[in-house]
Amino acid sequence: MPALVAKSLSLALLLAGCLFIPEHMEQSPPKIILDTDIGGDIDDLGALYALHVYADRGLCSIEAVMSSWSMEHHVSGIDAVNTYFGRGDLPVGAYKNEEPFAKEEYTWHLATNYPQDLSYDEAPDATSLYRQLLASSADTSITIVVTGRLSNLYYLFKSTADEHSDLSGLELVGQKVKACYIMGGRYPGDGGKEANFHWGGPGVSQYVIANCPRPMIFNGGKIGHINEGYGTGSRINELPASHLLRSGYQYFFTNPPDWTGMESSAKVEPWSIWDIITVQLAVTGVADYFTVVDQGYNEVDQVGVNYWRSEPDKEHSYVVPKMDPQQYAREVIEPLLLTTPQHQRK
16 A cells, blocks of 8 residues: 555554543553653643542553653652652652752642652653663553653653663654653644743754654643633642642642732632643543544644644644533543542541
């Protein structure tokens, strides 16, 4: 058959394995590495929490969590969440390509008020941890979920042979990764900069997306935005005051970052769920929630502006809404956030 047809069929079959497997068919739970910019926006906390809930249900395994900013408290905050779920030994990788800095964000609050025993200095470099984990994994067994800037993937892709593997970073990803789920971009594109694609730095998102050797599935800035009907979170106020998720969200709304434009609130307000959606897609698929656009490719420029091009066809896809956003937020995402960790149940 023609090469383009064969390639399209191959991608369709792969996406079927990633996204469209019927519930009655057996499938192995995905092995996930979560790469997060936790600490700025609060939906990153919701995403990590939801991932642990899925793991409690046996729907995935968490191989590691990577922090994509050099914030000192991010690693400790991640470890506090992992420990809250009884997974305090999970590897956490730190972004160490910039000088570390400290800031009192909700990750600082979590690290200060909940058990954890991992610091930024003690955490391994994210690139090295990625290489170690991929090298020891079976072929096409790892699902990478990125809910922040693409800086860690950039340095992984650029990495060369080391004590973990003789392969380059691109070769390791091509051999060991099943697919990458990415929160970022605008679809089909309107000339605007989406934060995750922009804040990686000049050329970072462009390089990663142009060179990734495995399928990439994107959900963009509109999918999950409260202005599009996806807001949820007010029921977090029903959780006990000592509950980690409520405490983290409450800190965020009591001490809102300047970029939010919000006034301080004594309660958790509805909020966007971009990153939680990325986790949901990677673990349980599109189901009846989204429709996949898989013809074409994602083109990104130096500053992170992206456009969806109809050709040539590459192993890229993005999702568009199928279920009503409010129904999706209420019936799919909210129950994850209200689930008590198995480790905390009596």
